[in-house]
Amino acid sequence: MTQPRVDEVLGVDLEDEGDTSPAVAGERPVETVTLAIILAVALLLMWDNWRTGARWDSTGPQSGYFPFYVSAIMAGACLFGLAKLLRRWNRPDVPFVRREQFKRVMQVFLPTLFYVPVTQWLGIYVASFALIAGFMYFIGRIKAWKAVLTAYLFSAAMWVVFEIAFDVIMPKGPLERAFGY
Secondary structure (H helix, E strand, O other): OOOOHHHHHHOOOOOOOOOOEEEEEEEEHHHHHHHHHHHHHHHHHHHHHHHHHHOOOOOEEOOHHHHHHHHHHHHHHHHHHHHHHHHHHOOOEEEEEHHHHHHHHHHHHHHHHHHHHHHHHHEOOOOOHHHHHHHHHHOOOOOHHHHHHHHHHHHHHHHHHHHHOOOOOOOOOOHHOOOOO
16 A cells, blocks of 8 residues: 655645746845844844953853854854855846745744734633644645544643643633633
């Protein structure tokens, strides 16, 4: 018996070589902006750690010694990346993400973004149940009863681990309050 391919199980084409949808963003601008932001953060961290003390004194390293040098390494890596980008600036840019790929990313990102404030209103267990069941049914195209059962079992296991085993305070909603938790 042969195993089904992953794309046959999920019902989607995982290969993007044939994706000819327009590019949403090019690789060069995305890399440039990302490296510039990380470089700015690294320089800010270097300045702050130098201000708090990044030297060696009679008792050993000051509190900013190690973070300063980690930030310096991070800044150096960003400068290296920017120099590498400048060397190949005249080459044609390739797409970083195409419209169809971006659509799939948004199918996961937007519900997850919505999940964060809903967690504060409904509680983590009910919100997690809805997120998991929704992903399985709408994106994974799993039968509704399997999605609901899996989401319920996961949320129940999460409740047992956090509420019973480790007694961790988690965001609670009206359902948990109705049961006295």
